[in-house]
Amino acid sequence: MKENEELKRRVLDLANRCYQQNIYTFSGFLNAAEVSDVYTMERELDFVPWKLFGGTEGCERQMLRFGSEETLGYEEEFPISCVVIRPSAPKFAEDLSHRDFLGALMNLGIERDVLGDIIVRDAAGYVFCEDTMAAYLAEHITQVRHTSMTT
Template identity: 45%
Template structure:
């Protein structure tokens, strides 16, 4: 663990202690996959309170941690706002990508930790942000590349998102992590091994470095730089004992 990761771990432990000591809910900023893994691997005896994570919608990759006092007797809400960004005039709009929207927001001087996931479709970008930065972004984000845009907050409670998945099926000897990855990412076994052992693969937000890790139906697999998968289970077994599996590849 490098110095920056040690500082994050210390900060998370402090938030947990503050929650316990003051009997309040405390929140982290948005955490990426590696940072979430640091949280998940903190020894339980170093955390004074339990925690939950959420990113504004169910399959979010970047998430906040909420540290909860033992005697929590009231409902709490994550300090997350949802902003919808649309071109001011579709006729003159460029085809903007995730990278374009992210770059435009960061250009305002926003820290990446204040931003959750960005969901881009043909007509708009929805971005999850800390409540403290929402108004600033809405007031100051007027252009992405050469496209004039409008940004405004929407009701996060009514926001719904259904990810688009490409269904991929294939046969594997077993539901090991490396085998299932080979169904979605056709590449050499050595390259897949390199990704896993090199700390690029996360299952349900936890770093997995073992090729033989056995997946369970419903597991979400994130491969940094390559995309995200939903392991959807075994469909059948062949006469030779191989398993016919299905995964959904996020597109």
């Protein structure tokens, strides 16, 4: 319950900052439960436009943006990048799962709220993250499980 109240306080703070300073404000990536909590706050947030987006359609983890082109006079994209992590030698790569990619990222000491969804397809991991983390990930993610990786 305490986490829920903390989320509500943080969301209202972002909404108020957007409204008072006439700037776009963004949350970190929210998990599915937090996204659900945001939807329960619709009445409290009706004074400012907001949108949820995770980098592509159907993402479970999403970032919350306050502001719109109509109210602020310009459009600002979500600060989300997609880092593609592939095996250096696909022929010798292990069969990697979402859990393997997430474990490698957590091992770098990265907070979960700067990471969005991780989509695993054809031995590659597509990691949605905040723009500020993209270069760090590209440089430091060199191995997932026992498989050498490249970005």
